[in-house]
Amino acid sequence: MTAKLYCFGESGNAYKCALAMTLADMPWQPVFVDFFRGETRTLEFRKLNPMGEVPVLVDGAETLSQSGMILDYIVGQTGQLGGRTKAEARQVWRWVLWDNQRLSGTVGTCRYLMNFAAKDRVPEGVVPFLQARLNSAYTILNDHLAARPWVAGGDGPTVADLACAGYLYYPEPWGFSRSDWPQIDRWLDRIAALRGWRHPYELMPGNALDLA
């Protein structure tokens, strides 16, 4: 049975899961969710995920939401990308949580406001406020990567790398420039050099360029 990932190209949280399955050779297929036409607010989608969010993974009898849960499931199913020791596995989940709390959610909001929201619905002051918060998150990640090639500290990539990197490959501007963060820049290249890696707009249907 091939797992189905409810996703759309612009969703960095969906991308983390799509990329994890791709790198771990777990068969999957995308089911396009038309987020920009309001599909996640429909009753039908809410039946699938009452949290109203993408991604959702349906694999046989399992229906999972929250990218961190789905990443955990992929690690369990494939035995890959979860860290090789118990200590590394713990670092994996520490950084997945950190990303959820500090990085991805704020990048996603900032990028949405700068690229996809109606201009009159973006209150002044919000974007600079979010960008200042993001700068402190980039600093923590950049400093962390100065001492180790992969986020969880082992000798190979884990889902913690995919969680933290998921939003950082998108081309739309949100105030992030890779050249300002050399350790993050090299690490993004390191991930992109993994066998099977693909850009979010190549891995999932839907592309912000189509919306323009």
Next chain:
Amino acid sequence: MTAKLYCFGESGNAYKCALAMTLADMPWQPVFVDFFRGETRTLEFRKLNPMGEVPVLVDGAETLSQSGMILDYIVGQTGQLGGRTKAEARQVWRWVLWDNQRLSGTVGTCRYLMNFAAKDRVPEGVVPFLQARLNSAYTILNDHLAARPWVAGGDGPTVADLACAGYLYYPEPWGFSRSDWPQIDRWLDRIAALRGWRHPYELMPGNALDLA
């Protein structure tokens, strides 16, 4: 050995962990972190947690950060509050992740801006923007609780309840009124009726009332 929780009373993320250990009868003691005088930005604290955040739990040789990780550790150490079935355990982590991504971080920021930040450092549109996002999170949680007494869906409380509720007991205003969310209101009373429950300002040193 008694676990040490680096914390301060105003931190809802620290409160989740303090309350979990208290309810699960795991011995612990608080170590006060003087957040409002900049202690989390000191080199000494950054050695303990390079993420620069409270809480940190030190238990013997283990040093853990990120409240979600610490809650997982407490469940592992005590065998309590983690859900009774595999399906319930999965719901626990789904909601802990949801809380991290959608609820606690935004409540924490909103409450900080409205109560603790210098007024001239709060950009005008930010608080209403955060409050609108929170209203959609409260709606999801309130609807979810209409059908079940505890967040993870089992017949008793789990760390998912403590994660989602952690910030909601604080007295300082951030635009949340329990009477607007009757299911959340009753659930907060249900948690507060558990044997051993205590308010954050009773469980940890440091109290916003001292700052006034």
